[in-house]
Amino acid sequence: MSQIVAIDIYGYTLTYAHGEYVMSSGRAATSQESTLVRITCEDGTHGWGEVCTLAGTYWPAFAGGARAALAEVVPALLGADATNLAAVHAAMDGTLMGHAYAKSAVDIACWDLLGKKAGLPVVDLLGGRAQQDFPLYEAVPLSSPEAMADFVKQRSAAGITCFQVKVGNDPHDDAARLHAVADIADAGTTLIADANGGWTLQQAVHAVRLVDEMPIYLEQPCRRAEDCKVVRGLTSLPMVMDESVITPLDLAEAKTEVGAGSVNLKLGRLGGLTGARLMRDLSVSLGISVSIEDAWGGDVTTAAVSHLAASTAREDMLSVSFFNDWTNEHVAGHRPRSAGGRGSAPDAPGLGVEVDVERLGEPLLSVGADK
Numbered sequence: 418m419s420q421i422v423a424i425d426i427y428g429y430t431l432t433y434a435h436g437e438y439v440m441s442s443g444r445a446a447t448s449q450e451s452t453l454v455r456i457t458c459e460d461g462t463h464g465w466g467e468v469c470t471l472a473g474t475y476w477p478a479f480a481g482g483a484r485a486a487l488a489e490v491v492p493a494l495l496g497a498d499a500t501n502l503a504a505v506h507a508a509m510d511g512t513l514m515g516h517a518y519a520k521s522a523v524d525i526a527c528w529d530l531l532g533k534k535a536g537l538p539v540v541d542l543l544g545g546r547a548q549q550d551f552p553l554y555e556a557v558p559l560s561s562p563e564a565m566a567d568f569v570k571q572r573s574a575a576g577i578t579c580f581q582v583k584v585g586n587d588p589h590d591d592a593a594r595l596h597a598v599a600d601i602a603d604a605g606t607t608l609i610a611d612a613n614g615g616w617t618l619q620q621a622v623h624a625v626r627l628v629d630e631m632p633i634y635l636e637q638p639c640r641r642a643e644d645c646k647v648v649r650g651l652t653s654l655p656m657v658m659d660e661s662v663i664t665p666l667d668l669a670e671a672k673t674e675v676g677a678g679s680v681n682l683k684l685g686r687l688g689g690l691t692g693a694r695l696m697r698d699l700s701v702s703l704g705i706s707v708s709i710e711d712a713w714g715g716d717v718t719t720a721a722v723s724h725l726a727a728s729t730a731r732e733d734m735l736s737v738s739f740f741n742d743w744t745n746e747h748v749a750g751h752r753p754r755s756a757g758g759r760g761s762a763p764d765a766p767g768l769g770v771e772v773d774v775e776r777l778g779e780p781l782l783s784v785g786a787d788k
Contacts, residue, residue, distance in 0.1 A: 419500045419534055423457040423785030424491040426484060427777040431469060431715050431744040435568070438743075439559040441585025441615025446472050449713045450480035453748070453772065454487065454522040457785070458499055462533055465772050466525030467717035468518055468685050469740075475613075475712055476660060476686060478518045484781060486519035492784050494523070500531045502691055517688035518712075524689025525721045525768075532767035539724040539769075540762045543694055547730045550761040554579035554607070554708075554736040555743065559586065562597035570601050576758025579607040579736050581636070585615025588624035595628050607736070608633045614640035614660050618647060625652040634735075636681065637661065646675045657681060657708070657735065665699055672703050679735045681708040684721055693725055701733045710738040716749035719760075720768040723753050727762035748776050 432448045439445040451469035473479035493512040497504055505527050509520050532539045540546050555577050557565050569580055582598050584591035595610055602608060614637050616624060621638040629652050636657035638648045649656045658671040659681035671677040680700055687693045693709070700707045709726045711718050719741040726737040739760045741751055749770040753763050763769025 418498045419458040419460070419462065419530060421456055421494050421497050421499050422459050423783065424494060425455045425457075425780040426487050426491070426782040427453040427455070428480070428484065428781050429453070429715075429746065429748065429777055431713065431746050434743055434745050435558065437558065438556070440475075440583050440613045441559065444472070444474045444613075451713070451715055452480060452483050452487070452522060453717060453777065454491075454526050455772070456494075456499055456523070456526045456530060458530065462530060464499065464526040464528070464530030464533065464767060465717050465770075466522035466527075466529065466689070467714050467721070468522040469711070469713040469715070469718060470518060470685065471712040478685070482516070483519040483522070486513060486516040487522065488782055489513045490520065490523070491782070495785060499527050500534055502527055502531070506688075506691065517692065518685040521685045521687070521689035521692075524691050525684070525717070528690045528721070529767040536766050538762060538764055539690070539721070539767060540727045543690070543724060543728040546727050546762070548727050550759045551726055551731065551734065551737050552578050553739050553742070553755055553758055553760050554581055554609070555738070556581045556611070557583055557598065559583035559594075562593045565594050566597040566601040569598050573603050573606065578603070578605065578758055579609070581609045581611045581736070583613070584610050584624070585612030588616070588620050588627055591624055592627035595631060595633060599631060599633070609636050609657060609736070610634065611636040611659075612638045614638075618644045621648045622651060625654060629653060634679070642667070642670055642675055645677075649676045655679065663687070665696070668696060668699055668703070668705070672705055677705065679706045679708065681710070684711045684718070684725070686712065690721055690725060697725065697729060701730075706733055706735045708736040709734070711740065714740045715744055716741045716747055716752060716770055717768065717772065720749070720753055720763065720770045723760055723762040724768065726760065748772050
């Protein structure tokens with residue numbers, strides 16, 4: 418048994434490496450508040466987890482909410498076996514319903530601890546390494562067609578071969594953005610037009626008529642699945658679902674009702690690696706390819722994403738993001754680090770990264786017998 422004796426919660430700021438991150442409906446930010454959780458067991462072994470919600474306008478979650486929810490649940494974890502994920506989730510759920518995004522940081526920290534205790538990288542615990550490395554995608558912030566094309570040109574030179582092009586505003590303007598990007602993109606580059614649910618149904622219908630012949634994917638054109646279903650019936654573009662997929666029932670609806678062939682899985686939205694692995698496996702069983710990432714994050718989030726990605730077969734994967742390539746601050750030495758537009762999972766036990774606590778300052782909250 419690996420009894421939890423102390424839990425510390427830290428906060429830090431992540432700034433966007435490319436200036437301003439802009440999505441549909443005027444959502445924009447230059448920085449995000451991230452939350453780190455350190456769980457310590459009786460033998461001194463510790464595990465790290467992270468959650469970063471992409472402000473409060475992306476989904477119903479925000480940094481202050483994550484920290485308040487963690488303050489509610491972590492006292493109930495003292496004395497629990499950190500390597501028993503079922504018991505950890507039962508303790509959290511028995512204290513606070515919902516708030517999966519906050520609980521995800523605890524879940525990831527426990528996977529880190531489990532790997533360290535077993536002497537294995539988390540990828541081995543998730544089923545084994547299916548890929549030694551994998552291609553990464555980057556999001557293209559919503560801007561003028563010229564600026565977005567220039568972003569793609571610059572990041573293509575760094576080895577990126579997949580881009581999530583932000584759209585979701587005026588359909589004519591969005592069509593111009595997509596054409597500008599497609600004109601500059603290298604042959605073989607994957608382009609995903611991501612509205613983040615920002616189009617109304619009428620706008621989405623108009624947009625797909627303007628870009629239907631382009632070699633692109635269409636991601637979450639409208640907020641509601643039923644509206645996305647209508648759009649899918651009007652276009653030949655392959656559909657990716659994201660924000661509306663939270664539960665296994667949502668996943669089944671994405672395939673059988675919407676007709677989507679891909680789904681975007683975010684660790685924070687699904688309660689951590691435990692929930693994301695379940696949804697990954699269900700997606701694969703349904704013949705749906707997956708994109709693996711989170712809403713935002715730094716080195717610890719990137720490490721967790723890397724292990725789930727590495728345990729996913731290439732033919733089942735659409736894309737992966739390494740958020741520590743998108744951000745300036747690095748609390749674990751910018752590890753894991755991409756190379757030539759590709760990522761890989763660390764070989765060391767657990768997540769394979771070690772957080773430099775000196776970079777974090779004092780904890781926001783500490784619980785435990787010696788606190």
